[in-house]
Amino acid sequence: MTSPVFPFTAVVGQDGLRHALTLCAVDPAVGGVLALGDRGTGKSTTVRGLAQLLAREDLDMPVVDLPLGASEDRVLGSLDIDRALRGEIAYAPGLLAAAHGGILYIDEVNLLDDYLVDLLLDVAASGVNTVERDGISHTHPARFVLVGSGNPEEGELRPQLEDRFGLSTPVATIRDVEQRWEIVRRRLAFERDPRGFLAEWAEREERLAARIRLARDRCADVDLEDDLLEAAVRLCVDAGAVGHRAELVLVRAARAAAALAGRPAVTVHDLAAVAVPALQHRTPRTALEPVSAAAARVRVAATAVLGRRVA
Template structure:
């Protein structure tokens, strides 16, 4: 099996590499969504993140995966015979401690995207079936990719991704040539290529590891929160998720650069990643979901003579009983 292309050897894409490293430092940020056209090495970068983690595990979620295959299943027959639930782990359990990569996440059913984001944020997967319940840790770095030409994610789901990076146009000719040159060298002699980049990759891995160790000691202080709240208000974002993600991301960035507290540069570095999918444009409705709601009904008026109200039915008595179901990245100083 071909080893993953080292993240340190990726040409350019500095903003995306920074966002991925921050998610590797603190998976509670909530994952990274990469938006861009085909052929922009999105999967190569995602695989490179796994090498920065202690487990180094990389799990891909197939597009046609069922909910049971994702969360796992409970064997009811074993529960009846043995008196305990027998759990068969799914994709989320296998991704624990590593990277869960979802290519073309915008093509997944909404409820599965919602499920993935729930677990990515909480770090725990809970499986319930017929009164039985099982939970297990599922802390991983969630990386989703999407090509906007193939459809969009609903705003409610976009907001739940911690960070978003938009890949721009094609790289400059010199960068393009270097990308192809390194790819050919890797494909021809993978081990020799890895040996050539071993020092840079090890330095990157060590920097992430030290940042993870430093992270708990960095306070989520009020001064940083106040500055972030002002910027979120100015950007007219909906809800408070942006504030929380921004604060956590700024703390991870402070740990990344070796600082002891969150500074103004940490807050500024996270702004494009946090607001890329949350900033409300002038004239945009406060919540995009409201645009799909029917208009509010006009005040009820008495029907004109000889006219009835469409769809009106007389009240029916209900029996009493059981209730009814309701229908560059920064250089280290």
């Protein structure tokens, strides 16, 4: 029997993480979420809550964990030993096959072994996984939303992998006493009566799931005027974003935000709302410079280009 999952909408705080995950649920092409910050801040709880919420509307995005010490065979797939003993040659799917169409979640992603990073980069670039083992050559689609979390104090993330995450958001310990009190109250209530707690939040979960479904259906039809596309490109240039993936992520996230809000076209507000999570991890910074400094530069550039203050 599957254990109850804490509701996505009941997570206190962490608005940036929840919004970024929601945008990726609307359009997986946004490219996933990188959540770096303090341990014990509900990152994995939030990711799993989203998967449960989407299942309510038959928008299944299963969450598959990629452990740090996973073998290459476990990640890519390998020879099916049971069938091999019967004289058959068959492929046994790995974690990447299980994650197709869902979320591949990596906790402590900054501690991931280099060989696993290389595997992920290859598959993420092509959307296809090819396995060759003991006379078997097998290819299958492997398109997934990549979600990674970790504490930056424990190690740096390779720039090539960092760039593969569409959006990035810091996840910090909440300092507000009332919010921390509410976190404890909700968690204890959930542990005491999981079914009752889920029932209490069911309506809010259903409303958000329905909004995501509608947004998915209309996202491709959301209009992006040339002047806003030009503004998005200029914003990337002025913020110093490295690579051309920045513009694509920025406009895809803005389009998803517009679809979620029910707007027929992307607005300046939509671009401003996604500028920092789309660009802060693509802006060069010195070794001792915190991510907040890069975020500040993006805000300054966005304010100048878009003519509005970016939170």
